[in-house]
Amino acid sequence: MFTVKTIPYKTSGVLNSLVGEYMNKNETLKSFYAFFPDKNGFNELLNSKPYANFNRQALSDILLKQSEAVKNTSENSLQNIELLKKENTFTVTTGHQLCLFTGPLYFIYKIISTINLAEALKKEFPAYDFVPVYWAASEDHDFEEINHFNVFGKKLEWKSEQGGAVGNFKTKELEVLLPALEKALGKSENSGYLISLFKTAYLQHQNLADATRFMVNELFGNYGLVTIDGNDKNFKTQFKHILKKDIFENSPFALVNSSIKELEKLNYHAQVKPREINCFYLNDNARLRIEKVGEQFNLLGTDTFFSKQELENIIETTPEKISPNVVLRPVYQQSILPNMAYIGGPGELAYWLEFKKMFDEHNLFFPVLMPRNFVMLVDKFTKNKMAKLKFSETDFFKSEIDLIKEFQVKTNSLFDVNAEKEKISELYAALREKTNSIDVTLDKHVLAQLQKQLKTLENIAAKANRASKKKFETEISNIRAIKSALFPNNVPQERHENFSSFYLSYGKHFIETLKEKLNPFVQEQFLLVED
Numbered sequence: 001m002f003t004v005k006t007i008p009y010k011t012s013g014v015l016n017s018l019v020g021e022y023m024n025k026n027e028t029l030k031s032f033y034a035f036f037p038d039k040n041g042f043n044e045l046l047n048s049k050p051y052a053n054f055n056r057q058a059l060s061d062i063l064l065k066q067s068e069a070v071k072n073t074s075e076n077s078l079q080n081i082e083l084l085k086k087e088n089t090f091t092v093t094t095g096h097q098l099c100l101f102t103g104p105l106y107f108i109y110k111i112i113s114t115i116n117l118a119e120a121l122k123k124e125f126p127a128y129d130f131v132p133v134y135w136a137a138s139e140d141h142d143f144e145e146i147n148h149f150n151v152f153g154k155k156l157e158w159k160s161e162q163g164g165a166v167g168n169f170k171t172k173e174l175e176v177l178l179p180a181l182e183k184a185l186g187k188s189e190n191s192g193y194l195i196s197l198f199k200t201a202y203l204q205h206q207n208l209a210d211a212t213r214f215m216v217n218e219l220f221g222n223y224g225l226v227t228i229d230g231n232d233k234n235f236k237t238q239f240k241h242i243l244k245k246d247i248f249e250n251s252p253f254a255l256v257n258s259s260i261k262e263l264e265k266l267n268y269h270a271q272v273k274p275r276e277i278n279c280f281y282l283n284d285n286a287r288l289r290i291e292k293v294g295e296q297f298n299l300l301g302t303d304t305f306f307s308k309q310e311l312e313n314i315i316e317t318t319p320e321k322i323s324p325n326v327v328l329r330p331v332y333q334q335s336i337l338p339n340m341a342y343i344g345g346p347g348e349l350a351y352w353l354e355f356k357k358m359f360d361e362h363n364l365f366f367p368v369l370m371p372r373n374f375v376m377l378v379d380k381f382t383k384n385k386m387a388k389l390k391f392s393e394t395d396f397f398k399s400e401i402d403l404i405k406e407f408q409v410k411t412n413s414l415f416d417v418n419a420e421k422e423k424i425s426e427l428y429a430a431l432r433e434k435t436n437s438i439d440v441t442l443d444k445h446v447l448a449q450l451q452k453q454l455k456t457l458e459n460i461a462a463k464a465n466r467a468s469k470k471k472f473e474t475e476i477s478n479i480r481a482i483k484s485a486l487f488p489n490n491v492p493q494e495r496h497e498n499f500s501s502f503y504l505s506y507g508k509h510f511i512e513t514l515k516e517k518l519n520p521f522v523q524e525q526f527l528l529v530e531d
Contacts, residue, residue: 001506001513005528007394012526014374014492018268018353019346023371028266032259032353034366038521039124041368042340046125050365051090051338055238059336060084062234063226070205070214074221080131081226084338088128091226092118093333094343094372095135098166098212099146100158100174101198102219105494105502106345106372108511109518111216113372114343115223117520121340130340131226134216135333138167138209138231139323141280141287149498150488154184163285165323167209167231171202185500190507194500219511228337230329231282235336236319242331242362243279243315243322247290247297248308250276252327255357263354272326272351280323287323330355334364341368343520373518373527376493377502380531382485385478393528400483404476411472415464417457424453 009015015023022029025036035041063081067073083089094114096107111134118130140146143166148157156177162169181198185191197218205211213227230236236243245251256274263270280287281299288299296305306314314321324332330352333339342352349369359366378386378393386393390410395403428450435442488496503510517529 001509002517002529002531004517005393005530006522007526007528009374009526011394012374012397014526015346015371016271016350018263018271018350019371021268022349022353022369029353032263032356033369034356035368037341037368037370042121042124045340045368046128050340052087054338056085056087056089056338058234058238059338062232063228066213066227066229066232069210070217072214072217072221074217074224076224077217077221077226080224083129084131086129089131089338090128090340091131091133091337092121092341092343093133093135093228093337093339093367095137095329095333095348097137097140097142097146098208099149100156101149102215102499103146103149105375105377105497105499108219108499108514109375109494110343110345110372111220111225112511112515112518113370113520115220115225116515116518117341117343117370118224120520132224133337133339134220134225134227136167136209136212136216136227136229137329138212138229139165139280139282139287140167141165143169149500150496151181151184151498151501153488154180156180156184164287165231165282167207167212167229168284169208171205171208171211174198174202185504188504190504193507194503223515230332230336231320231323233318233320235332236322239324239332239335240315240319242328242335243319243324244312245362246278246324246328247311247315251361252278252331252358255361256327256354259354259357268350270351270354271347272354274327275325278325278327280325282321282323290322326351327355327358331358331362331364334359334367335362339365339367341370343370343372345372370520373520373522374492374494375514375518375527375529376486378486378528378530379505382482383530385482389475389478389482391479391482393530396483396486400480403479403483407472407475407479411475415461417461421454421457424457425450428453 009020009023022033035045060081063084064078067078067081084091092114094110096110097103099107102108114134115132118132121130122128141164143160146166147160148155158174158177160169160173178195178199182195185194197215201211201215201218205214209229209231213229216225216227253274253276260270260273277290277292279290281290288302291298291300293305296307297311298305330342344352349371352369356366376393389407391403395406428446432443432446435446486493499510506513514529518527
């Protein structure tokens with residue numbers, strides 16, 4: 001169904017400079033990570049005997065209990081939860097927000113990359129087992145980032161007055177989106193499945209965390225994917241000592257800032273900056289930042305204050321009320337999982353590279369940082385249009401204006417008056433010499449006449465190019481249509497379009513074939529998956 005074509009990261013421009021240099025094994029970055037994301041790196045990692053004293057029974061028990069929140073946890077996923085009791089089993093993890101209906105396509109690509117890496121490691125190192133894990137960011141409170149998805153140019157948005165951790169949001173009110181979804185997807189066997197999936201996930205589960213778990217199980221359960229929700233008292237009990245270090249000693253603040261200063265000396269910019277306290281306080285309808293004021297601790301934006309003793313007691317007795325932010329979340333993950341690798345996008349990997357010192361301070365294993373697969377889907381219709389225009393896929397990483405100019409050059413339809421402007425400029429230069437020898441005050445007048453002549457030529461060229469564009473109106477319209485398909489709203493397709501746009505055409509084979517075609521060890525490549 002798909003063929004894969006690869007292009008270098010530099011051409012696609014998807015990596016920031018820091019992650020780009022990391023992937024190029026820049027020696028100046030060696031102190032910011034532990035093992036490189038290739039087979040040699042994983043071999044070194046396994047030889048280091050990580051997680052020798054890890055409490056695997058507790059992990060397996062908690063994950064099993066969490067899996068019971070929905071009824072569609074697969075046998076393969078349950079077997080992987082059981083496997084985690086064994087000392088030779090490790091996890092491979094990605095994390096993402098609870099985006100409505102999975103949000104943009106790269107949510108799908110992150111999880112496929114994670115599953116494929118776990119399977120590839122098993123083939124490479126058969127004495128070990130590797131479990132793919134999706135960390136559901138249920139404690140996130142940025143509702144505006146996850147409350148919508150785009151399908152066929154239509155933005156379907158969940159409007160809600162609920163607050164706090166998004167995982168607790170009640171999903172019953174999503175029923176109002178069904179008519180718009182049905183209209184956008186139309187009527188077919190595949191659209192019927194998608195609409196049924198939406199209804200079952202969001203209308204038959206009470207909150208967004210459970211709905212997302214059901215959705216992820218439905219799409220990826222056959223591959224043994226395990227979903228983990230960090231918003232769990234049992235997990236946070238294991239994390240209490242680091243919560244205290246952050247709140248009362250501010251050690252992550254100092255350590256991460258130290259790494260940021262070192263990276264800035266190398267001309268890299270910080271992706272995430274730590275706060276003195278990197279924790280929130282959770283209640284039923286809010287996630288409130290904790291800030292020290294004098295000798296007390298304030299829930300920002302409220303009149304609530306805790307003494308140090310009161311806050312220590314909260315951490316000891318009800319640790320589930322404390323929520324780590326983006327700086328502490330990686331440390332939290334590595335505290336409760338025997339995790340070998342983290343798969344993320346360029347922004348995520350950039351801020352992970354700021355955290356190595358913090359991990360060392362807490363004697364925590366720093367995982368291999370692996371970029372997810374970057375994918376652009378090109379259907380037959382779009383590919384045929386490209387061929388007729390004599391453009392390749394890589395050309396469309398250029399701007400629309402540059403593409404149209406290139407097309408005009410290819411068709412000899414670009415009206416260019418640069419040569420004429422140069423001749424007139426030379427003529428007026430000679431004229432200025434003559435007039436200046438008579439009266440230098442005439443120079444301004446001569447220059448003004450030159451500008452008028454140049455402007456006249458530019459106007460002629462503009463009118464000629466407008467006429468040329470009108471002559472090739474269909475072709476230029478096709479260039480714009482292709483650019484819009486691959487970069488809707490001027491962002492990469494994978495960061496905008498929802499998977500449902502493609503599932504309608506390909507059905508259940510969409511994810512199966514993507515998984516088959518994507519290689520987690522493809523380095524320095526952006527993948528174009530063509531129909």
